[in-house]
Amino acid sequence: MANKPIAVVTGGAGFIGSHAVDQLVQRGFRVHVIDNLTGGRAANLAQHAKDPDVVLDQRDIRSFMPGEAFFNGASIVLHFAGIGDLVPAIEQPAEYLSVNVQGTVHMLECARANSSTLRKFVYAASSTCYGLAGVPTREDHPIRPEHPYALSKNLGEQACMHWNSVYGVPVNVIRIFNAYGTRSRTSGAYGAVFGVFLRQKLAGKPFTVVGDGTQTRDFVYVTDVARAFVAAAETPLIGRTWNVGAGSPQSVNRLVELLGGDATHIPKRPGEPDCTFADIGLIKRDLGWEPKVRFEDGVSMVMANLDYWRDAPLWDAATISATTESWFRYLKR
Numbered sequence: 001m002a003n004k005p006i007a008v009v010t011g012g013a014g015f016i017g018s019h020a021v022d023q024l025v026q027r028g029f030r031v032h033v034i035d036n037l038t039g040g041r042a043a044n045l046a047q048h049a050k051d052p053d054v055v056l057d058q059r060d061i062r063s064f065m066p067g068e069a070f071f072n073g074a075s076i077v078l079h080f081a082g083i084g085d086l087v088p089a090i091e092q093p094a095e096y097l098s099v100n101v102q103g104t105v106h107m108l109e110c111a112r113a114n115s116s117t118l119r120k121f122v123y124a125a126s127s128t129c130y131g132l133a134g135v136p137t138r139e140d141h142p143i144r145p146e147h148p149y150a151l152s153k154n155l156g157e158q159a160c161m162h163w164n165s166v167y168g169v170p171v172n173v174i175r176i177f178n179a180y181g182t183r184s185r186t187s188g189a190y191g192a193v194f195g196v197f198l199r200q201k202l203a204g205k206p207f208t209v210v211g212d213g214t215q216t217r218d219f220v221y222v223t224d225v226a227r228a229f230v231a232a233a234e235t236p237l238i239g240r241t242w243n244v245g246a247g248s249p250q251s252v253n254r255l256v257e258l259l260g261g262d263a264t265h266i267p268k269r270p271g272e273p274d275c276t277f278a279d280i281g282l283i284k285r286d287l288g289w290e291p292k293v294r295f296e297d298g299v300s301m302v303m304a305n306l307d308y309w310r311d312a313p314l315w316d317a318a319t320i321s322a323t324t325e326s327w328f329r330y331l332k333r
Contacts, residue, residue, distance in 0.1 A: 004030040004053060006073045006117075007233075010061055010107055011080030012016045013040030015184045016176070019226040020078050021045065025054060027230070032070055038062045039084060044183045061103040061114050063100045065217045066113035076233045077111050079104065082156070085189035086128070089149035090326045092329075101159060103204035108171075110162040119171065120233040123160040125175040127243065127276060128155040135249075135277035139175070147331060148270035157241075164239050172232040174225075177245030177278045181222030181298060183306045186312035190323045193252060194215070196304065197259055198309040207256050210316055211268035216249035221293035221301075231287040245278025258299045265316050267282065269324060271331040 009025045011017040014034030017040065024031050030053040033045065048054035050062045061081045064070070071077075079187055082100040083089070104123065111121045130137050131144030138328055145151040155174050164171040182195045190196070197207050228244045256263050283289050293301075294325075 004028055004029045005075050006032060006075040007078065008034065008071055008074045009078045011036045011040060011058065011078065011082065013042055013044050014080060015035060016179060016222055016225050017078070017080040018044035019222050020080070020182055020229050021048065021054065023226050023230050024250065025051065027054070029076070031055070032074065033057065034061060034064070034081060036057060039187050041184050042188070045275040049091035062099065062106050064106050064110050066109045068110060070113040071110045071114045073117050075117050075119045076112055077107065077118070078233060079107050079121065079227050080124045081107070081159070082153070083300050084185065085187065085191045086147065086149045087191070087324055087327055088189050089329055090205045093148040095149050097155070097314070101155045101289050104156040104159050107160060108169060112163065112167050112169050114211060115169070121160065121169055121171045122229050122232045123155040123157060123171065123173045124229070125173050125241070126150060126244070127175050127177045127278065129157065131152040134275050135275050136247070136279040137243065137277060138279040139243055139282055161239070166315070171239065172235070172239045173241040174228055174232055175223060175241065177218040177220055177243065177276055179222055180302065182302060182308065183222070186309055190315060190320060193255065194302065195309060195312055196315050198306060198316050199257065199312040201259055201261055202306060202310055204266050205316065206264040206316065208266050208320055208321070209252055209256060209257070209263045209316060210266055211222050211262065212265065213256065214251055216251045216277070218245035218247065218249045218278045219295055219298070220246040220274045220291055221243060221298040224291045224293055228283065228289050230291050235287055237286060240286065242283035242286065243274070243278040243280055244283060245280055246295065247278055247280045248295070249275055249277045255265060255299070259303070264317055266320055269327055269331070320321050
């Protein structure tokens with residue numbers, strides 16, 4: 001056990017983080033997981049409950065200080081921890097900036113203090129940094145955050161690159177497009193379309209489709225995303241930024257068709273693009289990464305684990321309208 005390489009995964013009991021833990025364990029790592037279990041679930045790590053090489057520290061990332069033993073000997077840090085729901089950021093911008101920016105700085109400082117063994121720090125950035133972008137969207141597209149969540153994630157990304165240029169922390173950044181799959185969040189906040197729809201499917205309620213449903217999203221399956229992070233950690237390249245998407249946008253109406261059920265329509269929210277579409281040419285060239293899971297197959301795998309979302313909140317048009325009122329008020333054009 002002592003001879004195994006060590007990886008720290010922040011947000012490692014969460015959606016993408018728990019899948020990254022799985023892949024690192026398969027690669028022979030001892031994995032130190034940091035998660036305060038606000039968005040993550042201990043059940044996401046149940047498969048490792050008897051594995052002494054997977055250790056969970058249930059803490060807020062902002063409580064960690066440089067020199068803490070939990071980072072000792074770590075060669076890789078994968079940083080997923082943060083607040084991930086878009087809509088509440090309108091009412092809680094200071095908290096989002098505190099967790100997603102200052103929390104990232106705490107993790108960078110812990111990594112910097114462990115520079116003798118650290119090979120890579122990989123930051124989970126967001127494609128929302130591009131705003132209402134031209135498509136397909138390359139990494140050199142102008143950065144135009146439309147809302148506080150996007151701003152907080154982009155400022156965290158800037159901090160990572162600053163720690164790379166000033167302090168030499170070996171950082172890479174991955175801008176995630178529309179990740180979906182098993183273990184996605186079931187928190188109380190109104191969030192991503194998959195979580196909302198899956199709970200509605202369980203309850204036999206109509207899907208609350210935003211707008212006319214023709215908008216498209218670059219849905220990329222979670223295990224493909226986790227593979228990209230491991231590749232970004234293992235490459236000798238440093239200081240790089242890559243998009244991760246499927247490069248094949250799917251409409252919300254297509255998702256409804258695959259899930260099966262009736263739909264009701266709610267107003268389109270300002271500040272949200274009609275299409276997200278990742279240009280993934282750079283990560284293909286640099287890392288040899290490409291998505292493996294077809295959208296239809298990914299949806300089938302999610303449906304096979306449908307009961308996971310039984311504890312998620314059940315949303316309808318009225319509750320969504322009340323929850324997103326401030327979004328319309330502040331982001332109206």
